[in-house]
Amino acid sequence: MTLRRAAFAVPGDITTPTGGYIYERRLLDGLRAQGRDLRHLELGGSFPDPTEQDMGDAIAQLQALEPDRAVILDGFVSATLDTGALAGLHVPAVAMVHHPLAFETGLPAARRDHLFEIERRNLAHIAHVLVPSPSTAALLVRAYDVRPDRITIARPGTIQPSRPPAPTDPPLILSVGIQHPRKGHDILLQALGRITDLDWSAVIAGKAYDAAHAAELGELLDRLDLHGRVALRGFVPDRDLAGHYGAASIFALATRFEGYGLVFDEALAHGLPIVSCRTGAVPDTVPPEAGLLVAPDDPGALADALSYLLTHPDQRARLAEAAGAWGRRLPGWSETAQIAGQVLDRI
The missing domain is CATH 3.40.50.2000 (Glycogen Phosphorylase B;)
Incomplete structure (x- = not known):
């Protein structure tokens, strides 16, 4: 043909x-x-x-x-x-x-x-x-x-990872998405500000696509006094991003809407439990046995989901195993x- x-x-x-x-x-x-x-x-x-x-x-x-x-x-x-x-x-x-x-x-x-x-x-x-x-x-x-x-x-x-996972201690929470209001990084920062009594670190990786919003995120990071625990990385090359996925224990994206969300498949391929929002295509993309979905624009609910996974390592491991199984079939x-x-x- x-x-x-x-x-x-x-x-x-x-x-x-x-x-x-x-x-x-x-x-x-x-x-x-x-x-x-x-x-x-x-x-x-x-x-x-x-x-x-x-x-x-x-x-x-x-x-x-x-x-x-x-x-x-x-x-x-x-x-x-x-x-x-x-x-x-x-x-x-x-x-x-x-x-x-x-x-x-x-x-x-x-x-x-x-x-x-x-x-x-x-x-x-x-x-x-x-x-x-x-x-x-x-x-x-x-x-x-x-x-x-x-x-x-x-x-x-999806491109399958070439390196085995090497999660860090304390657990790393990874978020990947451009610095744009739709990605909800402001909600994630507010959620992280509510669980500072727990042991974790976080990386938010993504290009400063919306300059005004990127500035607001920096100000929010200062206001919540999360420096030293949250790294707002900006654009991260693929090789370094793969390292972040391998080091992470949880993937979190507080998105307000997604037509799909490639990063969810990347998280599944790396065997990461996902915390995100019930909006757009997210429920289609994130298997229920591999993640916890909350309402968008709700930092309290997001904080509760993150806290649950951080304080229940057995449940986190169960979701991670399911995520990896789904990821290998993508x-x-x-x-x-x-x-x-x-x-x-x-x-």
């Missing part, structure tokens, strides 16, 4: 260390590994608020595609590209929707409504939609009028690419 030629339109720097960019970089590599002719269209980084120049350049690159190619559009692009240009596109388009833009944390009502309406209109002109989780698929059906037969779930792949990135490739070949 001849593999369909395609293009992948991604705004900004595809090496940016966020879950969405990591997914798209791995998918791009995986589709090429199939022997597929896949072109990377590098669009301007202003999406999802494209400048006039970036919008014009994106439209021009898409209009220049050969008619036998399909195109995958990053979710920022599919959600905010000019609707008329998208409707008139001469090649079939696949949207890669990690999570709808209107569900970002902290948006003003007018901004949220604008993003919702333009993404809903644009999705009507998309041939097919790739999503990372059943939760995101259900949300698109329920709120955005996308038919279920136009959605395919391509769960992210699919690789080649399986993710195979699912996406099948979509490209049939649309």
Whole structure:
């Protein structure tokens, strides 16, 4: 069978260390590994608020595609590209929707409504939609009028750890996620501030994606007097991050919403019990026997869950064993690419 030629339109720097960019970089590599002719269209980084120049350049690159190619559009692009240009596109388009833009944390009502309406209109002109989780698929059906037969779930792949775990004493609580309000690091810090009577250390690893929020986290760290116990690391290279996973005893992310959450699979692969929130795709991603989920925006409940695992090492070990068993069964990135490739070949 001849593999369909395609293009992948991604705004900004595809090496940016966020879950969405990591997914798209791995998918791009995986589709090429199939022997597929896949072109990377590098669009301007202003999406999802494209400048006039970036919008014009994106439209021009898409209009220049050969008619036998399909195109995958990053979710920022599919959600905010000019609707008329998208409707008139001469090649079939696949949207890669990690999570709808209107569900970002902290948006003003007018901004949220604008993003919702333009993404809903644009999705009507998309041939097919790739999503990372059943939760995101259900949300698109329920709120955005996308038919279920136009959605395919391509769960992210996982790279298995190359080193055995070496947990530290006292137990290390690890959190991984960009410094952005949606990730809930402020809630995690407040929770940690409530359990200072227990023996633990913590690392929060993730790029300062939102500068104002990163500054607020630093101020909160000072106010709670958690220096010496909590390290707010910022961006951590993959090799060093693997070391943090190996040294950890608990993975915690107080997220306010996730379309999937690659870091949960990384935690499972490293055999870490997970403490997080019942929101978005988290209940789909974190097996109930491998973690404790609480309500979002509730530092008290999060503190209770962390305290329970810290003071019940037998239960922590039970969850860790279940996490490791799940982690060893997780699919690789080649399986993710195979699912996406099948979509490209049939649309």
